[in-house]
Amino acid sequence: MATPNVDDEMVKMIATDTNTPVETVSRMFAETWAEYSEGAQIMDYLSVLVARRVRDNLQRWKQDSH
Numbered sequence: 001m002a003t004p005n006v007d008d009e010m011v012k013m014i015a016t017d018t019n020t021p022v023e024t025v026s027r028m029f030a031e032t033w034a035e036y037s038e039g040a041q042i043m044d045y046l047s048v049l050v051a052r053r054v055r056d057n058l059q060r061w062k063q064d065s066h
Contacts, residue, residue, distance in 0.1 A: 006026055006033070007029070010029070010047065018059060018062065025054060032054055033046070033050050
């Protein structure tokens, strides 16, 4: 189930780059969006910030699991 805030192309790109299932990335993106957008008044760059956080978290998680 897609949420309106999830950028499908960005999610697919992050999933491919990090070798992570699209469903996992989509869920992380939606959760991070909810966290970042709460109380935010300016939304212009929110998708970029969310994508960066999701990518960083996935890369850190992959490094920690090795």
